[in-house]
Amino acid sequence: MSALSNANSFQKLFEPNRHVAQAMIGTTEKLAHFQIDCAHRYASYMLDEMRAMLDVHDGESLKSFVGHQRDVARDMGSAVSEDLKRLSELGRGFTEEMEKASRESREALSEAAETEPRKSA
Numbered sequence: 001m002s003a004l005s006n007a008n009s010f011q012k013l014f015e016p017n018r019h020v021a022q023a024m025i026g027t028t029e030k031l032a033h034f035q036i037d038c039a040h041r042y043a044s045y046m047l048d049e050m051r052a053m054l055d056v057h058d059g060e061s062l063k064s065f066v067g068h069q070r071d072v073a074r075d076m077g078s079a080v081s082e083d084l085k086r087l088s089e090l091g092r093g094f095t096e097e098m099e100k101a102s103r104e105s106r107e108a109l110s111e112a113a114e115t116e117p118r119k120s121a
Contacts, residue, residue, distance in 0.1 A: 012112070016105035023097035030090055038083055045076060 049072060056062050 012108050016101045016108055019101040019104060020098065023094060023101065027090060027094045027097075034083075034086060034090065041079060042076075045072070045079075 052065055052068065056065050
């Protein structure tokens with residue numbers, strides 16, 4: 001087998017590993033953006049509520065504040081639900097990438113085994 005053929009076989013054999021690494025890096029980046037987005041959104045909710053608490057100065061404003069909490073809880077529940085969906089989609093995408101890389105790896109190993117010359121004992 002020539003050096004060029006060996007290099008091509010080596011490259012084909014390890015190409016699935018590159019795909020795994022790319023998928024891991026891509027997913028890690030998406031997760032980092034997801035976490036930053038969540039932190040920003042939930043911090044904004046919290047800060048808005050703290051500001052609203054500062055506006056409580058009598059019984060009527062307290063009643064309004066407490067009444068508004070139902071809307072805040074609904075909005076937060078909706079945000080958490082959407083975030084869980086996004087996180088699930090990220091996980092599903094990563095799983096699909098790993099399955100694809102696994103298939104490619106099996107195919108590359110099978111092809112390498114078929115093209116490797118048999119050595120006699």
